[in-house]
Amino acid sequence: MNTILVTGGTGHLGRDLVKQLTAQGRPVRVLARRPGRAPGVEWAQGDLATGEGLAAAVAGAQTVIHAATLSPIARRGSMRPIDLFRSPSTVDVEGTRRLLKEAERAAVEHFVHVSIVGLEHGSGLPYMRVKLAGEDLVRQSALPWSVVRATPFYYLVERTLVGLRWLPLWPLPDAPFQPVHTPDVAAYLIECLDDGRRGVREEIGGPEVLSFIEIARQYQQARGLHRPIVRMPVPKATLQAMGMTEAHGRRGAKTWSTWLRPRAAAATRSLAGADGSH
Secondary structure: OOOEEEEOOOOHHHHHHHHHHHHOOOOEEEEEOOOOOOOOEEEEEOOOOOOOOHHHHHOOOOEEEEOOOOOHHHHHOOOOHHHHOOOOOHHHHHHHHHHHHHHHHOOOOEEEEEEEOOHHHOOOOHHHHHHHHHHHHHHOOOOOEEEEEEOOEHHHHHHHHHOOOOOOOEEEOOOEEOOEOHHHHHHHHHHHHHOOOOEEOOEEEOOOOEEHHHHHHHHHHHHOOOOOEEEOOOOHHHHHHOOOOOOOEEEOOOOHHHHHHHHHHHHHHHHHHHHHOO
16 A cells, blocks of 8 residues: 655644544555554654654655654743744755755655645744745655645644743734634545545635634633733734734634633643632
């Protein structure tokens, strides 16, 4: 069967992708610096940032799904002043270039690149520029390729809002936003493996376009928080550069409010357990 190499397979999207692929009985190989223990997975130890292990990881794979990325903002769940000036390119640009080179040598039949909706608006944000540079490398490749752009993931939005909990009031932009559930993106990526098409694919976002203020209100309601929300005027171009835009194409199935419910319930149970332990 078609061996599928997944980069970023230990991240949020990657885990959902690997889970769905293995559930379908597909041979999956995951490139990781530290191999994991997920059943039904072949682990290839390597590092996009250095190129170590890439040739062996790609060898024999007919398909590559490149879902790896390096975003300091996403990792910490907040933006710092330094993020306005630079973002590492070791994975998204140099790593993508190395991976494409090895994929060409191995005659990979389909290179699927996971990207971000709205990159054309992100010239002012270093991470967006880095992502666009990596995407451009894929588009210029001689390999048969697909580029799938997705909106920000629910877990990243939650991480951002968690960082606001200490504020007595929340200054937020009233901008259209369409975050998406990672399993919905994973399912769409798998669909793109099987439909026979190549090139730039339909973008994917969540099932609803909400204002970021409404996103925050639903989060507060789910978590039992009461913080006044103040509308913060932000230029449209800046908002788009931060990923606050709409996808044109596919829509996922799970809504933001539906995604929040079990997480809010789990947080409540955790607090109750902590209170009962004293």
